[in-house]
Amino acid sequence: MEEPVRKRGRPRVLNRDAGLEIAARLFWERGYEGTSTAELTKAMGINPPTLYSNFGSKEELYRQALDFSIARESGCRAQILASALPAYEALSRYLYNIADGDTQPDKPAGCMVSTAVLQHAEENASVARMTAELREASMQVLKARFDRAVSEDELPAGTDTDTLARFYGAIIQGMSAQACDGACNALLKRLIDVALTAWPGKRTTVARNSD
Amino acid sequence: MEEPVRKRGRPRVLNRDAGLEIAARLFWERGYEGTSTAELTKAMGINPPTLYSNFGSKEELYRQALDFSIARESGCRAQILASALPAYEALSRYLYNIADGDTQPDKPAGCMVSTAVLQHAEENASVARMTAELREASMQVLKARFDRAVSEDELPAGTDTDTLARFYGAIIQGMSAQACDGACNALLKRLIDVALTAWPGKRTTVARNSD
DNA sequence: ATAATTAAATAGGGATCGCTATTTTAATGG
């Protein structure tokens, strides 16, 4: 990834990935509308023209920061679903992994994508479409895994895998919202345990106090 | 409510509730940060000083608009839970009612509160706290109904009613997010049917295609 | 009518918004 080949001209003061990491963190914490270009340039230690020559615009920077953050924060998540694990086991680990991501000690609470840009000014409709498409794509990944489960006889034939994916998608979005409101990791995992009882064929055996 | 008693002085050009209805709709659609005071005054047909003399500030207007909208949009919802219906039946109707609220034809999509101000600029932290408290309160209402269900032997003794409430809270937040992204009423209700299979003691009998 | 009262309208302040034309700096190639 690194290109230490010295070229002509004044050297860059900011590595691209370093800038995206800083931007992603600000956008993650404050959202698209809650983050100003002045805050972004200050956090990156650059002046406005450098931001625009490097990233194009605020919206384009957000798009790149999302890509960067998804690769970094949830890159390994797809592997859980793609693995040879039984579907239920894969789903459990997948959701637990998300709960961990929602409650990292030194990172903003919640998910950068799951609950981003839901309400927005008209002028930011294209940004909202962007995050909505990412959410839709992640639910399609879940659906694809459930379809595979049907074909491998882990789920009954005729299972409404689309609704099942959107149900667990709702859980993921709800976890992000509650993490933003301060929910802890253990709480989210108890919540997941309830959600897992909705897996077709499972009996409800959780949601009990420890007394 | 109406006070048609003529007092001294120039008459008001805008009824308070009419102003709150207009503000609530804008805030609902665009969020707190996505709605400007210029848009608010224009939609109300007033000038800035009138907005401030009537409502105090943008934040105070948002607070009042939330109260107004909650009373109007979900005032009858509490009655469903408070009724003599069995807990499972009450929960079902409650969630279906929310799904209807999330997908009203001539209203903004989603819920004004469930997914509001999750990410935000630092200066709007107090606004975020406000919506977070409303979400917490609504989950406590659910928990109280589940506690009653335990005491009335509709749920097993020792049921973790707090987690169960937060689970259905997550479903409510997820439905709002998906409604914002364009989900239709029927989709949300299929999702609810899956969530209801997590009710302690229920067998999973849904999430099947209609073929 | 005139005074008193109440609210609206005018006009704009200071700060910040996203963004950029222009100039300056720091490197390499000859």
Add this chain to the structure above:
DNA sequence: CCATTAAAATAGCGATCCCTATTTAATTAT
């Protein structure tokens, strides 16, 4: 050294942000 190249820094643009000091208008009480 000097020219070339490429990126950073300076300085600030027009628009919009939330909000308000001041003036004007519309009503009732005397």
